Amino acid sequence: MDVAYNLILIVHFIGLASVVGGFLVQMKSAEKGVNPAMWHGALTQLVTGVLLVGLAEMQDFDVDHAKIGVKLVVTIVITVLAFVGRKKPLPQIGLWGAIGALSIANIVIAVLW
Numbered sequence: 760m761d762v763a764y765n766l767i768l769i770v771h772f773i774g775l776a777s778v779v780g781g782f783l784v785q786m787k788s789a790e791k792g793v794n795p796a797m798w799h800g801a802l803t804q805l806v807t808g809v810l811l812v813g814l815a816e817m818q819d820f821d822v823d824h825a826k827i828g829v830k831l832v833v834t835i836v837i838t839v840l841a842f843v844g845r846k847k848p849l850p851q852i853g854l855w856g857a858i859g860a861l862s863i864a865n866i867v868i869a870v871l872w
């Protein structure tokens with residue numbers, strides 16, 4: 760079970776890299792918007808985050824429900840914004856900026872809360 764938890768945590772980090780990487784790579788572009796890396800990364804974070812919580816509960820790991828609840832709500836907002844933007848014409852500066860800012864906020868919450 761520990762191996763499964765650690766493997767999913769690794770995929771959680773890859774999802775994080777995908778959302779934030781997809782955001783950062785467009786920093787200098789005039790045509791900013793939701794790219795596939797951001798959309799798939801958001802979905803990855805949602806799925807792996809929920810799986811991590813499930814596995815943690817099964818193993819009686821301590822889970823901070825308030826922190827996880829806030830991360831879950833922020834990630835749902837990110838995923839909805841990415842879904843809305845993924846087929847819209849560029850530029851989508853607002854969507855791009857909101858997804859980047861919320862993703863970085865979730866990293867801050869994950870590490871500092």
Ligand code: HEM
Nearest residue numbers: 775804805808809811812827830831834862865866869870
């Ligand atoms: C954009 C969305 C997300 C980002 C950027 C993110 C970021 C992170 C980071 C940086 C860590 C490692 C922090 C640490 O272990 O100290 C982490 C771990 C974790 N995250 Fe997320 N996360 C996101 C979404 C979610 C969601 C939606 C959930 C659950 C519903 C979740 C649940 C967890 C859990 C359970 C851990 C493991 C903590 C541990 O083993 O200590 N995450 N996340």
